Amino acid sequence: MADGSDPRPDPGAGAVPPGPGGAAAPPASRVTLKVNGTEHDLRLDHRVTLLDALRGHLLLTGAKKGCDHGQCGACTVLADGRRVNSCLLLAVTQDGADITTVEGLGSTAGDLHPLQRAFLERDAFQCGFCTPGQLCSAVGAIAEAAAGHPSHATGADALTDPGPVTLTAEEVRERMSGNLCRCGAYPRIVDAVRDVTA
Amino acid sequence: MKPFAYVRAAGLDEAVAAHARHPGARYLGGGTNLVDLMKLGVESPTALVDISRLPLDGVEELPSGGLRIGAMTRNSDVAAHPAVRARHPVLSQALLAGASGQLRNMATTGGNLLQRTRCSYFQDVSKPCNKREPGTGCGARDGLHRDHAVLGQSERCIATHPSDMAVALAALDADIELYGGDGARTVPAAEFHRLPGDRPEQDTVLRAGEIVTAIVLPAPGRGAVSLYRKARDRASYAFALASVAAVLELDAGRVRRVTLAFGGLAHRPWRATAAETLLVGAEPTPDALRRAVEAELAPARPLRDNGYKVALAANLAVDVLGALAARADGRPRIP
Ligand SMILES: Cc1cc2nc3c(=O)[nH]c(=O)nc-3n(C[C@H](O)[C@H](O)[C@H](O)COP(=O)(O)OP(=O)(O)OC[C@H]3O[C@@H](n4cnc5c(N)ncnc54)[C@H](O)[C@@H]3O)c2cc1C
Ligand code: SF4
Ligand code: FES
Ligand code: FES
Numbered sequence: 366m367a368d369g370s371d372p373r374p375d376p377g378a379g380a381v382p383p384g385p386g387g388a389a390a391p392p393a394s395r396v397t398l399k400v401n402g403t404e405h406d407l408r409l410d411h412r413v414t415l416l417d418a419l420r421g422h423l424l425l426t427g428a429k430k431g432c433d434h435g436q437c438g439a440c441t442v443l444a445d446g447r448r449v450n451s452c453l454l455l456a457v458t459q460d461g462a463d464i465t466t467v468e469g470l471g472s473t474a475g476d477l478h479p480l481q482r483a484f485l486e487r488d489a490f491q492c493g494f495c496t497p498g499q500l501c502s503a504v505g506a507i508a509e510a511a512a513g514h515p516s517h518a519t520g521a522d523a524l525t526d527p528g529p530v531t532l533t534a535e536e537v538r539e540r541m542s543g544n545l546c547r548c549g550a551y552p553r554i555v556d557a558v559r560d561v562t563a
Numbered sequence: 564m565k566p567f568a569y570v571r572a573a574g575l576d577e578a579v580a581a582h583a584r585h586p587g588a589r590y591l592g593g594g595t596n597l598v599d600l601m602k603l604g605v606e607s608p609t610a611l612v613d614i615s616r617l618p619l620d621g622v623e624e625l626p627s628g629g630l631r632i633g634a635m636t637r638n639s640d641v642a643a644h645p646a647v648r649a650r651h652p653v654l655s656q657a658l659l660a661g662a663s664g665q666l667r668n669m670a671t672t673g674g675n676l677l678q679r680t681r682c683s684y685f686q687d688v689s690k691p692c693n694k695r696e697p698g699t700g701c702g703a704r705d706g707l708h709r710d711h712a713v714l715g716q717s718e719r720c721i722a723t724h725p726s727d728m729a730v731a732l733a734a735l736d737a738d739i740e741l742y743g744g745d746g747a748r749t750v751p752a753a754e755f756h757r758l759p760g761d762r763p764e765q766d767t768v769l770r771a772g773e774i775v776t777a778i779v780l781p782a783p784g785r786g787a788v789s790l791y792r793k794a795r796d797r798a799s800y801a802f803a804l805a806s807v808a809a810v811l812e813l814d815a816g817r818v819r820r821v822t823l824a825f826g827g828l829a830h831r832p833w834r835a836t837a838a839e840t841l842l843v844g845a846e847p848t849p850d851a852l853r854r855a856v857e858a859e860l861a862p863a864r865p866l867r868d869n870g871y872k873v874a875l876a877a878n879l880a881v882d883v884l885g886a887l888a889a890r891a892d893g894r895p896r897i898p
Contacts, residue, residue: 391566411569411611414598434599435666447639447668453598454669457569458591458613506664514643517659517799521790524652527645542799543663 396460400425401469409456416440416451419466427467427497431545438544441498441505442466448505450543467497470504480504483557491548499544503558506540507532510562516540532562564601568610575742575774578614582772583744585610590774592635592674595666600679604688605695615671619776622646628782631740634673634775638728639664641672651780653789653808657731660793663800673775676729676739676755677767680722680830681802683707693719694763704866710804713863713872715829720763721866723827724756725802730826731791733834734808737780743773752778753824756831763830784812784820788891792883793826794875803827805876811847811887818842823856823884825876828863835859835880847888849881856880 393410400423407422416433419425419442431439433452440452443465470478480503483489490496510516510530515523518539519530530536537555546554568585572578582588587609591597594615600606619633622644630650632641641647642658662670684690684702691700703711703721711721732739732752739750756767769775783789793806806826812819821842823835838859845851856877863873 389566392568394569411567412564433602435595438663438665441665448665449669450595450665453595453666455569455591455594455598455611458571458594458615460571502665505668509639509643509664512643514639515648515655515659516664517656519659521652521656524648524655527643527648539799540664543665 394457394460396457398423398456398459398462398464400464401466402473407456411455411457413456414452415442415444415449415454415456415459415464418456419451419464425466425468428501429494429497431494431498436545437495437498438502439495439498441502441544443501443505446505446508448502465501465504467500470500478504479561480507480557483560484554487553487557487560489553489557490546490550495544495546495548495550499541499546499554502541502544503554506537507558507562510536510540532559534559564604565607567608569613570610571613572617575617575619575776578612578617578774579742579744579772581610581612585612588612590614592671592677593637593666593669594674595662595670596674596678600686603686605679605686614673614774625779630780632672632778632780634740634777635671638662638667638670638672638675641728642667647780650783651731651735651789653734653791653810654728654731654780656791657727657793657806657808660791660803660806661727672728672778675726676732676775676778677769678726679766681725682711682722685722694722694759697762697764707868708866709868710802710827711866711869712829713865713869714825714833714860715758715831716864717759717761717763719761720759720830722759722763722830724766724829724831726832727791727793727803727806727826729756730803730806730824730832731808732778732780733824733832734789734810734822735780736822737778739775740777740779741769741773742776743770745770747776749779753832753834759830766830784810786891787812787820788887790883790887792879794879805872805879807876807879807883808832809880809883809887811884811891813847813888813891816846816892818845818847821884823859823880825880828872828876838880842884847884849885852881852884852888853877856884 429439431437435453513527570581589608591611591613620635623631642655684692690702737752789810793803795801808824810822825833838855841855
């Protein structure tokens, strides 16, 4: 592999070649992202986060930039089915990944995801800024519980049982603690998540 | 953020070579700490050598009854692994007490060990900090140090190590496997992180360009029970003010073997060897536990605003050891 290049060599990837007027063009690489089922070929500065690629390059503004430091969860998306903070992921590291944002949760026919319907029915938001992250996070959390992943709320005895975890209110609160809501809609978010798992 | 080259390494040797070729390079695991510090300007690598896709992923069961955890295994996958949960619950509990579901899905085992302190002066490039910029002074010593160390701190630095996982590894007598230009070597987890001394910029004994490749856990002792408990400012998604990891084995009501480690108190997970020595052979009565824990914490030198940590840590440890003693004994657990 050529020094400083990504797996698909790109002239700009390694060195910092002088650009027009002598200014250095920042190193960039070609990145393929499959987002909500559609493949996108992008050329991105290595500093671009997945969140900025989604919002700034693909104009998918559902995922929100709350803190940009992994502290609020507003930027949560699913990468290869797992919930992640897109503000701390460099887009170049996600080459080839399958990304789902809030825009991709429902069906292409325009039907809402059951969790989106539950949020509406429970009125689980006020301003809605945290909601896309809450929804993606909840989809990930529900899958984790179904796969038998324990949480801090899982008791010592249940810890040794690798079976699916029942999402009690306490389990949901703990598993969703990475998503802050400045409007304090937490009780209804917990109810909405439990509606779709009951 | 400063521009940087990006290299995705296909193998360990390739990663080490790429790191050596780029002075000022950093390895990239999950990026949950490094990318954050790059945004803050605390880190400005010339190149990122992405090791997150190296085939050092997964938990291997060893013939000895031990476990080898690949350094790229994500925190959530280690915590959920059936063998980890069954043999070393303290490790699952420590991981699950840290960060959030999203962050644990991203964070790697190696990156977790090597995460930097959360000292707010370290994270603010406009402030003095001997760890970030040796010789500039320590902003925290006379500033905000409520979260800082009470044991083993130096004139130069009073920071704590933030990892919950590392505290459990210290109590489990884990080994850390490293690989670099000089080949492979192994360091005990309890000796991997340093005290700050005169070189607070050096968090660990890792040599330049070395990669953490795996963590090896020994087989659990006969009848061993283990537990992690963490005190923090909110119930979830917050770093430890103080935490305790302990593993206990009893023999006819007396302590055959005990390991105890504190988090949140020092520049490294604090292995409580003085308390352990006092407890071996003793009956784990509440009085004996308290005497041993207080002997361990007697050298604590709190600062203006973090004296609460000494009492907090003592109470946590007595509580955890008491709960383990009741469980190891077969007596019903005291809630
Ligand atoms: C909001 C927030 C809350 C958090 N709360 C907690 C908490 O409560 N408890 C807790 O323990 N942690 C907490 N964390 C920290 C989190 O656990 C760490 O950021 C994470 O474990 C780091 O792993 P990573 O793979 O993302 O590391 P990276 O960010 O990729 O790397 C960290 C450092 O290690 C180096 N590195 C990475 N892998 C290797 C390797 N294999 N060999 C050599 N060097 C390597 C990198 O160069 C870098 O210097 C929190 C983080 C955030 C953002
Ligand atoms: S405690 Fe350590 S990390 Fe914090 S300001 Fe002082 S020298 Fe820097
Ligand atoms: S914007 Fe990513 S966690 Fe806040
Ligand atoms: S609905 Fe406003 S932040 Fe959650």
